[in-house]
Ligand SMILES: CC(C)[C@H](C(=O)O)[C@@H](O)C(=O)O
């Protein structure tokens with residue numbers, strides 16, 4: 276008797292389809308014989324779809340996606356500066372809309388320096404931390420506006436909205452994660468300037484910390500956190516932070532651990548009310564699309580996060596180990612996208 | 626006949642007084658025989674003053690400071706977590722208040738990797754750029770608030786305010802600076818998410834760019850900018866960005882170019898309506914205060930920025946060259962704060 280998992284696949288734009296093709300190969304290989312039967316639905320969404328139909332994400336799309344157990348997404352976004360996309364905001368209208376509508380309040384972004392991975396730091400040390408980025412609040416809520424647009428009197432505002440409800444649930448998730456890891460949690464914010472939002476985050480972390488006496492808690496301003504990410508990244512275990520700071524820190528963390536081509540993420544709804552969504556941190560990179568130049572590793576590691584989320588711990592570990600072995604053997608030569616996927620599948624099967 | 630320069634000196638808290646003592650030695654040596662007569666006024670401001678008197682920055686303080694040609698500041702801020710400072714916000718009430726009241730709309734932060742400076746990057750390349758950080762708008766305006774504080778229904782907002790007036794003047798400054806440098810300007814923002822503020826910045830950069838056809842202009846999202854700061858920092862010449870992104874990028878840039886102990890800054894009012902203020906980027910580091918452990922180099926390089934601002938180009942260059950020579954000879958051994966200042970003074974005199 277096999278368990279059916281309904282997976283929505285959104286290859287997206289640019290290099291998205293290429294890396295997702297490899298991620299699917301790995302997913303299929305990892306679940307073969309596991310008692311899981313994958314039922315995949317492909318959704319053609321992204322800049323390409325917008326240019327064809329004028330739609331970004333319809334209510335019907337959203338309803339159909341909700342009717343799945345999980346989502347695997349490649350990357351979305353057209354060629355920067357494309358005049359036909361001037362009035363579309365694929366990021367806000369598609370990617371962020373999915374994160375908000377599917378209540379992905381945990382944006383989980385592990386950073387690990389795999390053996391053999393190239394990194395920019397002279398002495399990186401042992402890097403292995405996870406950023407728990409809030410996904411449904413902060414400066415990402417779209418509560419901004421402008422008046423007198425295009426005149427010398429224009430005023431443009433952006434409002435960051437933060438709620439006790441929203442902060443507490445992600446902070447609790449981060450503490451639970453820290454309990455299963457090295458029991459160290461760092462709150463990153465800018466409490467000395469953003470006193471209202473920062474005060475809320477700090478108070479809630481203090482409150483939840485009282486329930487987790489074994490977890491060592493510290494605090495860093497976001498500016499100082501970027502310093503430590505390049506001078507002493509091994510000091511981190513779990514970082515919990517807001518939507519915007521998490522965006523910034525995880526790109527930097529990706530760079531420090533061998534590049535954004537290796538950085539995976541999960542947009543998670545821990546309550547299970549909506550499907551969680553797994554995607555590489557990188558973008559659609561239209562400049563190298565269709566050339567088999569993209570590294571599918573980040574998408575493949577996102578599959579490992581997906582498997583873990585589905586409770587398939589062994590399958591997840593197997594994928595991570597296969598990736599680790601591949602990275603360790605890489606050297607400097609670059610391989611076509613499909614060759615990297617095939618090599619990882621071969622290791623999985625071995 | 627000598628020109629009188631009235632300088633307000635705010636040593637501040639923690640290591641502030643120690644690094645300012647060295648900065649003053651260098652300033653005195655650099656201006657000796659230059660036809661400049663310095664008239665210094667010391668202002669005891671900071672956490673220490675607050676604990677003694679309950680005042681952070683009075684109107685009288687502010688008026689007195691305004692009656693100067695420039696300000697030299699060490700660092701302000703008490704011991705983190707000091708319960709007596711719980712209701713004081715020295716950063717907002719003193720440092721940011723000075724920047725806002727003195728209309729320091731250009732926060733100038735050069736990043737240069739000096740020969741011999743220790744840095745975390747394996748292959749740093751030739752790093753020499755300047756961040757022009759907006760200083761009087763953005764998320765720093767203090768336009769936030771919260772309701773139902775301390776309850777499960779708390780909502781805490783922070784509003785970033787951006788005006789065409791405020792953005793244009795700093796963007797113009799950045800283009801003028803780029804004209805005198807390598808003619809490359811990068812706007813850093815998050816236009817795909819903060820569409821209102823980002824749209825304003827992007828439009829104004831486009832407009833001013835049309836008046837500077839020789840300046841090559843590009844754009845990076847703030848998350849991508851942090852990647853380039855560690856993978857290819859030599860790609861940057863002038864970065865122009867908002868108050869918060871500038872805060873984050875310049876700490877990271879400081880780390881990449883040998884540490885925050887070398888990072889200088891000027892809070893500039895280019896109109897000359899108010900005195901400009903020069904300060905190291907680092908904080909008050911109370912944990913190492915009074916031990917002669919602090920590196921005064923950032924404060925001394927801030928003196929070079931101050932001299933340049935006063936039109937004393939030769940004196941400014943002489944200080945920078947003396948610092949460069951000192952850094953080149955440093956090696957790994959650490960020297961007491963005063964010894965570093967003395968060594969730089971000796972080179973200046975030589
Ligand atoms: C594309 C963009 C909206 C997105 C974000 O800012 O969250 C991306 O940078 C990311 O980190 O997933």
Ligand SMILES: CC(C)[C@H](C(=O)O)[C@@H](O)C(=O)O
Pocket residue numbers: 467468498716717720721872906
């Ligand atoms: C102390 C703090 C308010 C300040 C800032 O955020 O601007 C500091 O980090 C800086 O960069 O000068």
